Amino acid sequence: MADSSRFQPNASLDVVGIGNAIVDVLVQTKDSFLSEHDLQKGGMCLIDEQQAEALYQSSGPGLETSGGSVANTMVGIAQLGGRTGFIGRVRDDQLGSIFSHDIRAVGTRFETPSATTGATTARCLIYVTPDAERTMCTFLGASTQLEPEDLDLSMVKQTKVLYLEGYLWDSPAAKRAFIAAAEACRAAGGKVALSLSDGFCVDRHRESFLELVNGHVDVLFANEVEIKALYQTEDFDIAIEKVRGCCSVTAVTRGSDGSVVLSGDQRWEIGIYGLGELVDTTGAGDLYAGGFLHAFTQGHSLERCGQLGALCAGQIVTQLGARSQVSLPELMREHLN
Template identity: 40%
Template sequence: MAETRFDIVAMGDAIVDVIASCDEDFLVNHRLPKGSMQLLTPQAADSLYAAMGQAREMSGGSAANSMAGIAAMGARSAFIGQVAGDQLGTIFAHDMHALGVHFDTPPLSFGPPTGRCLILVTPDGQRTMNTAPGASHELDVSALDEALVRDSAILFLEGYLFGPARPRAAMMRAVDIAHAAGRKVAFTLSESVCIADRKAGFHAMLDGGGVDLLFANEDEALQLTGRTGLEEALAELSQKVPTLVITRGAAGALAVEDGKTVRIPAMPVPNVVDTTGAGDLFAAGFLTARVKGAPLAKCLSTGAIAAAEIISHYGARPEADLKEWIEL
């Protein structure tokens, strides 16, 4: 790819994760469907936080996690997302800078607090996510750094932020800027819960040529297309985007590009601790390999390696030296 200031710039939720272990009964008692993601009001988040056990805080957000992984793999990443001028906002900005991710979106001086995601992890490593988006859903077109978008090889967008009208408008403006500058746009559906009330918007963007590379897991692909079989979903979606990437958990991953399908197995992980961020880091690995000119199979395997590292410990930010895990 032509030389740019950054390899990938992402737009997404600026969230601080609060992670705690819990047993199955805790989820049942608080009526939290295991493995799901639900949105909370700030008040509901306060109530759940008070009931949680000892927790650890670390910056999160789907696309932000991906940018952290990309930086850890040696590529140049930047992030656009909205925080408030509060303690969690300061933590988020500090963590991004410390990881080598360019982040300079001005914090809000009024309005809701910085977003947080209360993540409950059961003994089997499954995570149940409870998100209070807060300031992250206040991202406005006026906060968009257009020069940053133009000077990044890939613009990466997340489905979590695509729902609210204000950040959606900022994202669509960024798509126009990126394509006008000859850049590529990657999009992740993020989570099945995002699809039901956003399906029309997702399809409009895909049908309009707004996405060059689409990430989804198998369930998301089925929900978006309304199909009952994966092959039918692949046939439909691959007609809408030049590159389609589907993750399948323990069944591995696949990509469809130029009429060809490439499949890889999952990387073996002896001890799955926490699945938080697996999809985020898969996207990070894939995109890092893509900007370095790797073939499609190598992009998939790099994503699988990054995902394997992240599920071997708590949290959605790499702890191992990913440069030693991959060869690009």
């Protein structure tokens, strides 16, 4: 059942995301490349600009698209037919132009001015091995220089949901922007959603995240590792019980075990959609959030939100990269009655 009463009535956008503006460079490679460059398979490491350039030059042909977790989610919502905006910082360089053009081309509003000084545009080198495992090397560059002055608060005040990336908590300036945007959105009647982003990110900022989750976030997204890290337990059910009631809605993904959606004393177990051979897990969590938030902003039931999230995630892992190569609305019509 749809419920559009949960949002401000005059919102011109469904979801606005604030996150790291990163160009994803996806490269299909062999395990030997990882060994040669001393990269931990399946891991995510931060690298500096010199390392990023050296790895980029050593890599084979790659697929370059606008990326970053929240940006991927905004694109997924736009592909589903939602109205989205994105706020993030790039530099006035080649990769910055690629990011700006790519995210606008899919219908997402992006108006943050490019930096003219400082670090170059962020990039994430994503190495996908034949077993579909991804190994990520990220240079955050200009994305960490987002300031409160970069915020388009008019956009924030026009959205049903503001979606924030936990990674922003690593930068004091971006953190201030994050808080200012959340306050402006809530004052205008919008809702705030947060992605915990990464288990290591949770470990770095646990106390701040717990404070956010307890009363400042309406919709929380996490995977199993992140939610257990937040509550410092190895028991998934204990973590779920601790988060229950802290946010209006919590969605936790569990890989091949599907996902769990919580609201009050209700719990929905959402299965996975096996739509083909596993090729690349890049963007699976991002597209889950995209499907979920699209259904959520259209007033659908929370069970339906979880199902659309699972469907979008199930599609994206059958291809290279986080941009669906098939029509997500057609996929939705085919699999969700």
